[in-house]
Every structure is written in C-alpha cells, then in structure tokens.
Amino acid sequence: MRSWVALVKREFLEHRGAFLYAPAVIMTVIIVVLSTAILMNQPELAADAEMPGGVKFYEGAYLGTMLMWSVYLIIALLFYFSDAFHADRRGNSLLFWKSMPKSDLEILGSKVLAAYTILPLAIGVWALISGVVAYLFSIVIGLIVVFYNAPNFFQFLSSFFQVTIAAEIYIFMALIWFAPFFGWAAFLGTIFKRWSIPLFFVIPALAILLERVINIRDFDYSSKIWEFILFRLNFGGDEPQDFDPEVWIMSNESTSAWEMISYGLSNVDYMHMAIGVAILGGFVVAASEYRRRLIDA
Amino acid sequence: MSTSAPLVKARALRKGFGKNEILHGLDFEILPGKIVGLIGHNGAGKTTTLNALLGLSSCEGEITVLGKNPYKERAALMNDVAFISDVASLPRFLRVRELFDLLDEIHPNFSREKANGFLVGTDIRANAKIKNLSKGMVAQLHLAVVMAINARLLVLDEPTLGLDITYRKRFYKRLLEDYMSEDRTLLITTHQVDEIEFMLSDIMFIRDGHLVVDSSMEEISERYAQLSVASGNIEAAKALNPVFEESKFGQNIMIFDGVDNDKLSALGEVSIPTVSDLFVALMQRETANQGEMI
Numbered sequence: 001m002r003s004w005v006a007l008v009k010r011e012f013l014e015h016r017g018a019f020l021y022a023p024a025v026i027m028t029v030i031i032v033v034l035s036t037a038i039l040m041n042q043p044e045l046a047a048d049a050e051m052p053g054g055v056k057f058y059e060g061a062y063l064g065t066m067l068m069w070s071v072y073l074i075i076a077l078l079f080y081f082s083d084a085f086h087a088d089r090r091g092n093s094l095l096f097w098k099s100m101p102k103s104d105l106e107i108l109g110s111k112v113l114a115a116y117t118i119l120p121l122a123i124g125v126w127a128l129i130s131g132v133v134a135y136l137f138s139i140v141i142g143l144i145v146v147f148y149n150a151p152n153f154f155q156f157l158s159s160f161f162q163v164t165i166a167a168e169i170y171i172f173m174a175l176i177w178f179a180p181f182f183g184w185a186a187f188l189g190t191i192f193k194r195w196s197i198p199l200f201f202v203i204p205a206l207a208i209l210l211e212r213v214i215n216i217r218d219f220d221y222s223s224k225i226w227e228f229i230l231f232r233l234n235f236g237g238d239e240p241q242d243f244d245p246e247v248w249i250m251s252n253e254s255t256s257a258w259e260m261i262s263y264g265l266s267n268v269d270y271m272h273m274a275i276g277v278a279i280l281g282g283f284v285v286a287a288s289e290y291r292r293r294l295i296d297a
Numbered sequence: 298m299s300t301s302a303p304l305v306k307a308r309a310l311r312k313g314f315g316k317n318e319i320l321h322g323l324d325f326e327i328l329p330g331k332i333v334g335l336i337g338h339n340g341a342g343k344t345t346t347l348n349a350l351l352g353l354s355s356c357e358g359e360i361t362v363l364g365k366n367p368y369k370e371r372a373a374l375m376n377d378v379a380f381i382s383d384v385a386s387l388p389r390f391l392r393v394r395e396l397f398d399l400l401d402e403i404h405p406n407f408s409r410e411k412a413n414g415f416l417v418g419t420d421i422r423a424n425a426k427i428k429n430l431s432k433g434m435v436a437q438l439h440l441a442v443v444m445a446i447n448a449r450l451l452v453l454d455e456p457t458l459g460l461d462i463t464y465r466k467r468f469y470k471r472l473l474e475d476y477m478s479e480d481r482t483l484l485i486t487t488h489q490v491d492e493i494e495f496m497l498s499d500i501m502f503i504r505d506g507h508l509v510v511d512s513s514m515e516e517i518s519e520r521y522a523q524l525s526v527a528s529g530n531i532e533a534a535k536a537l538n539p540v541f542e543e544s545k546f547g548q549n550i551m552i553f554d555g556v557d558n559d560k561l562s563a564l565g566e567v568s569i570p571t572v573s574d575l576f577v578a579l580m581q582r583e584t585a586n587q588g589e590m591i
Contacts, residue, residue, distance in 0.1 A: 006402030014390045091428075092386040096439075098353060099380050100403055103372035295353050295382075 003102070007110035012118045014087060018076045019122040026072070027126060027133075034137055038144065054149045058138045059159050059255055065130035066167040073123045073171065074178060077115055081182045082189035082196040084111045085287055089193070094294060105288040108186075112284055115182065116175060124168055131160050158254040166260035173265060177235045179276040183283030190287040204229065232276065235268070301329050304450055304482050305350060309358035312345050319345045321506040322358065329449070332483045332496050336576055337503035343486045344382070346503065347454050350484075351380055363449060376405060379448035381456050385435040389428035393421060393438065404446060412445035415471065432459050440468060444476050451476070453485045457492070465492060472496075494572045504580050522561055523570040524551045530564040537561070541578030552578040 012019065085108060088097045097107060135156045142150030151159060175182075188196035188203075208223045215221070303326035310323040319342045327333055337343045349356040352367030352374060360367060365374050387396065400407040419437050427435060436459055443451065457465040473496050477483060487493055500517060502510035512520070526534045526549040535542070537560065539551035552570050553561060561567045570578065 003403040006399050010388075010391070010395075010399055013395060014388075088388075091389045093388045095353075095382045095386045096388060098351075098371070099375060099382075099443075101372050101375040101405070102403060106372065293354070295348060 004110060004113065007102070007107065008114045008118050011084060011111055011114035012122065015080055015084065015114075015119065016122075018080065019119050022076075023069075023072070023123060023126040027129065030130075031133060038137070038140055054138065054142065055151045055155050055159055055254055057148065058135060058151050058156065059163055061134040061138065062131045062160070062163050063167065065134060066127055066163070066171070069123055069127040069130065070167075070171045070174065073120055074175070076123070077119065077175070077182060078185050078200075079197070080115060080119065081111075081186040082200065084115075085186045085189040085291075086193040086196075089294070094291075098295075103288070104291040105285065108190075108284050108288045108291065111186075112182075112280070116172075120172065120175060124171075127167070128164060131164065135160070155254060162254050162257040162260070165257040166255075166264070169261055170264045173268065173273075174235045177268070177273055177276060178232070179280035180232060180283075183280035186280075187283040187287050190290050231272075303327060304329050305360075305362050305484075307350070307358065307360045310346070310349060310360055311357040312342075312349060312354065319506050320349070320356070323503075323506075323508050325501060325508060325511050327450075327482060327484060327499075329482050330479045331498045332477065333485070333499040333501060334490070334493055334497045334572070335484060335486045335501045335503060336490055336572065337486075338580060341503045342506040343503055344454055345506075347380075347382065347452055347484070347486065351378065351382070351452060353382070377449045378452065379443045379446040379450075380452035380454070381439055381443050382452075382454045385432050385439060385459070387427050387435055387439050387442070389426075391427055392423070393425050393427065394423040396427065396438075396442070397423075400442065400445075406447040407442075408445045408447065410445075412441050415441035415444050415475075418467075433461065433464070436460055437464065444472065449480060450482045450484065453483070453487075455487055456485065457487065457489065465489070469493060469496060490573045490576060491571065497572070500572060502576065502579055509579055510575075517572075517575065518569045520555055521570050521575055522553045522556060522558060523568050523574060524553060524561050524564060525549070525566040525568070526551055527565040534561075534564045537564075541581070 088094050088107070098104075135151075138150040142148050185196060185200050188199050192199055204225060208225050211223050211225055212221055305325075305327040307323055307325050310320055311318065312320040323342075323346065335343050335346065345354070348354040349360055350362055350367060352362075352369075352371030355368045362374060363377055367374055391399065397409050397412060400412075401409055416438070419434065419441075421430065421434055421438055421441075427438070430438065436457070440456060443453075457468060460468070469492060472483070477496075485493060497514055499513050500510060501508055510517070524534060524539075531549055534549075534551050537553060537556050540554045541552040543550050552574065558567055
C-alpha cells in the first residue's frame with residue numbers, strides 16, 4: 001500500500017505542471033479578468049429585473065466553473081495518459097524503474113490510479129477555490145448591483161456543499177465513462193510516445209474511412225466505429241425530461257446534491273460503463289506487456 | 298572452490314535480434330560471495346548477457362538467478378538484485394530528497410542512511426533537482442542509491458563511465474570496503490579493466506557471443522604466464538606455442554596457456570599477465586574489420 005501511495009505521489013510530482021501550476025495560472029487569469037470586468041461596471045447587466053435569485057446566481061456561477069474545470073481535467077488527463085505511459089523512457093530512466101521491485105503492470109497501474117485519484121483531486125481543489133472565489137465575487141456584485149442580493153454565509157455554505165458533492169461525483173463518473181479514450185491514449189503513448197496525440201485521432205479516422213470504403217457497394221455510409229465513438233462521448237445520455245432549467249434557476253433555495261446527482265446520472269448506461277473500464281484495463285495490460293519488452297528509450 | 302549453490306546459473310543461453318544471433322549458447326555459473334568481471338569488446342554480448350540475467354529481455358536456454366526465472370519474475374527478483382545498466386538514468390524530474398522518499402517506500406531493502414553515507418564528500422544536496430546535476434554527479438547519486446540497497450547480487454554495467462579518476466578510485470574502494478561481504482555477489486563489466494582487477498575473484502571473457510574464459514583469478518594466474526623473452530630464445534619460446542606475442546619497447550613479450558613455469562623461466566623473465574594483457578591476447582577477432590573500405 002505504501003509503495004502504491006509513493007508511486008501515485010511521484011506521478012503527481014512529475015505532472016504537477018498540468019495539475020497544479022497551470023490551474024493556478026488559469027485561476028489567476030480568471031480572477032484578474034473578472035475583477036477588471038467588475039471595476040469597469042460590467043455587472044450592470046445583472047441589474048435586470050429577471051435576474052435569478054442570489055443563491056441560484058451563485059450556484060450557476062459555481063457550476064459554470066465546475067464545468068470549465070471538468071473540461072480542463074478531461075483534456076489534461078488525455079494528455080497525461082498519452083505522456084505518462086512513456087514518460088519513464090525519458091533520460092533512459094526506464095532502466096532505473098526496471099531495477100525497482102515493481103512489475104511493469106504495477107507501474108502502469110499506479111499511473112491509472114493517479115489519474116483517478118490525486119490528479120482529479122488536485123483539479124477538484126482548484127474547483128473548490130473557484131467556488132469560494134465565485135462567492136466573493138457574488139458579494140462584490142451584490143454591493144454594486146441594485147436588484148441582486150448575494151447569498152448569506154449559510155446559504156453559501158449549503159450551496160457550496162451541495163454543488164461540490166454533486167459535481168465531484170458527476171465528474172468522477174464521467175471520468176470512468178471516458179475510460180476507453182484514456183486507455184486508447186495510454187496505449188498509443190506507450191508505443192508511439194509524443195506522436196500518440198495525433199494518432200489518437202488519425203487511427204480511428206482511418207478506420208472509419210476504411211469501414212465506409214468497404215461498405216460503399218451497399219450504399220451504406222454509416223460507420224459502427226463512429227457511432228460507438230459518439231455513444232461513448234455522450235455521458236449521461238439525453239437530458240432528463242422532468243428537469244426545467246428555467247424553473248431551477250429562478251428558485252431561491254439551495255439545490256439538493258441528491259437531486260443534481262439523480263438528474264445527472266439517471267440515464268447512465270452502467271453496463272457500458274463497466275465495459276469501458278474493462279477496455280481501459282485491456283489497454284493497460286497490453287501496454288505493460290509492450291513495456292516489459294522495452295529496455296532502452 | 299566454494300560448494301555453495303550457484304546464485305546465477307545459465308545453460309545454453311542464446312539471444313538473437315532478427316537473424317543476427319548475439320549469444321551463442323553460453324554456459325556459466327556465479328557463486329555467492331564472488332566478484333566477477335565480465336569483460337569483452339564492444340558488441341561482444343556483455344550487456345545482452347546482463348539483460349537476460351536481469352530479466353530485461355527474454356532469451357532461449359535456461360537462466361536462473363537466485364532460483365528465479367528473471368524474465369518471468371523480474372519484479373520479485375529486484376528485491377534481492379540491484380543493478381545499474383546505465384549510469385545517469387535516474388528520473389530527472391525529482392529532487393534528491395524526493396528520490397530517497399520514493400525509494401524508502403517502494404524498495405524494501407533501500408537504506409536512506411547508507412545512501413546518505415555514500416554521498417558524503419560529493420557536491421550533491423538534498424534539494425538539488427536531478428536534472429540540474431552534472432552527468433558525473435547523477436552517476437555518483439545513482440551509485441550511492443544502488444549501493445544503499447541491501448541486495449544479494451549487484452550488477453554494474455560500466456558503472457564509472459564519465460566519472461573522473463578520483464571518484465572512480467574512491468568508488469571501487471568503498472564498494473569493496475563498505476559494500477561487499479560474504480553474502481553479496483558482484484558482477485561487473487567495464488572497459489577500464491585495470492581499475493577493477495585488484496578486486497576481482499573471477500573473470501569471464503566474452504568474445505562474439507562465446508565465453509572464451511570463465512575462471513577464478515587464481516586459476517588464471519596458474520594457467521597463464523607472460524614471458525619477456527631473452528634475446529636468442531625467441532625461436533625456443535615460439536616452439537612452446539604462445540597464444541599471443543608482441544614486440545613492446547624492443548622486447549618480445551609472449552603469453553602462454555598451460556605451459557610449465559620452469560620451462561618458461563629458462564627462456565626469460567616470467568610474470569603473471571594482467572587482465573588487460575590477457576584480454577588483448579585472447580580476444581583477437583577474425584570477424585573484425587580488416588580494412589574494408591566503407
């Protein structure tokens with residue numbers, strides 16, 4: 001157990017640029033941009049009489065930052081998987097790792113574990129900070145804009161807690177859903193190193209093209225591969241029918257985390273989620289077998 | 298001769314890359330407590346042999362290290378085997394302290410205290426980033442890390458490449474004094490044979506994938522003799538079938554295999570050849586480029 005923690009920690013140390021420093025820069029930029037916007041009286045738009053209640057305005061802003069961080073996280077993890085699976089070959093350090101009493105599968109497994117634990121947690125911390133910053137901004141906006149009342153501290157705590165719980169669970173489930181994409185990036189990274197990112201797109205594109213060329217005699221232009229990719233990109237399926245965003249945003253009560261989770265996860269296909277995890281596992285095992293046969297960079 | 302069970306046992310070890318066979322059926326054993334030098338010219342198959350022994354590559358034939366199949370059980374084997382196959386191959390993104398933290402957690406036989414001890418006298422600091430260290434300093438750090446692992450077998454492939462003479466001497470001295478014990482076995486390859494000769498107990502010469510010598514240093518000194526032939530005795534010396542002869546500073550030097558010392562001493566001054574002399578004598582290769590225009 002201690003060795004797994006150490007291996008996960010070293011992944012964080014190696015990739016802290018993407019999961020610690022870059023988010024800090026993004027956060028700083030956002031704070032500067034928003035502060036500038038407020039100083040230039042841009043929030044006057046919020047003086048509209050149709051302005052949602054203070055709580056929902058805050059929750060909407062916080063959910064917006066959560067969405068931004070989740071998009072950032074998924075992109076960062078895609079690059080992480082493509083990089084981490086060949087990063088040990090840099091500076092010929094593969095030989096050092098092979099001198100450790102850890103199998104190639106364990107080493108690669110620790111990289112996957114980092115991708116599903118410490119790395120999302122690092123971004124999660126930035127998301128939490130965003131939530132606090134969003135509240136501070138909502139207070140400032142409340143002082144400037146006539147028809148807007150910022151949530152009080154207890155409302156903030158309640159909304160912050162509910163949104164955080166719901167969003168973090170939703171994002172974690174989304175990461176599991178997208179596991180096959182991560183596995184594909186990792187497998188390509190193991191073999192093709194830095195070329196894995198272009199190949200991540202090129203290989204499926206060629207496969208789709210080939211599939212269409214094969215089926216062209218039957219005037220069948222559909223592609224099973226493309227359909228599969230679209231299916232896997234659509235996490236959570238269609239929106240739940242009983243959810244009305246307009247009603248939600250005009251309410252002045254804290255949103256229930258349970259309700260948000262139920263809405264978000266009601267249409268998830270759990271069987272395909274499990275299949276996705278198995279696909280990731282398959283890619284990792286194949287990558288470890290390839291790595292086992294590698295000696296030099 | 299020790300009666301202990303061999304630590305390393307290879308039978309008919311073969312390895313090829315495509316149609317090119319590098320190892321042609323090596324048979325050897327390494328006993329516990331020995332310091333074995335594996336010597337060969339570039340491309341002779343030293344590193345390929347070590348890679349097979351360390352489980353870094355598959356091979357034909359049979360090889361066991363500490364009773365384990367190295368290719369199938371590499372991770373378990375690394376609890377008791379430490380190696381450097383390329384100095385300066387440490388992860389460059391870590392600081393020295395972070396590297397020690399990591400090793401503390403993932404290697405059950407790593408001693409932080411010993412590693413710190415081996416760094417005494419170097420310019421390596423705990424907070425230094427490995428990528429900012431010079432190549433020589435990274436090599437020093439790597440050697441310190443490897444020697445701080447309580448392993449039964451230590452394998453060093455060109456461990457002092459790129460290090461200055463002062464550090465090389467100190468390293469071998471400390472390796473012998475602070476690291477080696479009866480329970481530990483060392484297998485080492487280097488081109489700077491003269492620097493390790495004093496510590497070797499056994500030697501293996503590998504030439505074009507064949508083992509041409511696999512003996513203890515005692516057997517070597519009993520079997521081989523170097524004769525500085527007195528003028529007028531050259532023909533008589535040649536009649537004893539030297540394995541090698543050369544003219545050096547006006548003197549005729551010959552190396553003999555298994556010739557009685559009494560016969561030789563009548564022809565000139567007899568001495569035990571150094572490992573490097575023996576290497577030059579025994580490693581003449583017919584397959585070497587004989588002046589082919591490229």
